Amino acid sequence: MIPAGYSVAVLALLSTAALAAWSHAHPEQHNRFMHDGPVMIMYGLGAWLFLPIGWFWSVAYLMTVVMCNLWFVVRVCPHCVYHGRTDGPSLYCALATRLADTGAPQLFASRFRHTAGVLSINWVLPIIGGVVALRQMNESPYGLTLLAVFGLIAFYLVPTSAKPSCQRCLNKETCPRGKHIKDPVYPC
Numbered sequence: 001m002i003p004a005g006y007s008v009a010v011l012a013l014l015s016t017a018a019l020a021a022w023s024h025a026h027p028e029q030h031n032r033f034m035h036d037g038p039v040m041i042m043y044g045l046g047a048w049l050f051l052p053i054g055w056f057w058s059v060a061y062l063m064t065v066v067m068c069n070l071w072f073v074v075r076v077c078p079h080c081v082y083h084g085r086t087d088g089p090s091l092y093c094a095l096a097t098r099l100a101d102t103g104a105p106q107l108f109a110s111r112f113r114h115t116a117g118v119l120s121i122n123w124v125l126p127i128i129g130g131v132v133a134l135r136q137m138n139e140s141p142y143g144l145t146l147l148a149v150f151g152l153i154a155f156y157l158v159p160t161s162a163k164p165s166c167q168r169c170l171n172k173e174t175c176p177r178g179k180h181i182k183d184p185v186y187p188c
Helices: 003-027 032-050 055-075 091-099 105-136 140-168
Strands: none
Touching: 003 032, 003 140, 032 055, 032 091, 032 105, 032 140, 055 105, 091 140, 105 140
16 A cells, blocks of 8 residues: 555645646636646545545545535535636535525625634644554655645645636635735745
């Protein structure tokens, strides 16, 4: 599993970097997979981090990802100005249109602020799982490599790849993350 794990880490890193580069090279193009692809790759690598502990934990993590994202989609997305439109930048837009009725756009910022913390679980759990797996494994460089790649993807490449979408978003004036769009330190 260890050589395959390095391959997965390298593939995840290269794929996410390519998607981030593409989104910056073509900011005028709306491609939902290019917007959400890095996050999906991050979730897959997060599940991979749990495998040394057991496949049950990987599946449990993926179920948590699905539940957290559904919670976000149902609570926040109905209040987005893209709700019900075909030009939404995220795959969440199409899902939210099917799951929830249109809400009040003036509630978007407060709902986003109060609900976005639920998504942070998806970033924190793989780190905890990776640390636990690292303690149980005999192969420290492998575990450290996976944790480092996950950290690079989750905390740098995912926000960086979202920046072009944030810059042209119709919600950028009311979005709690919108104030960071022009900040050179914070990638999104």
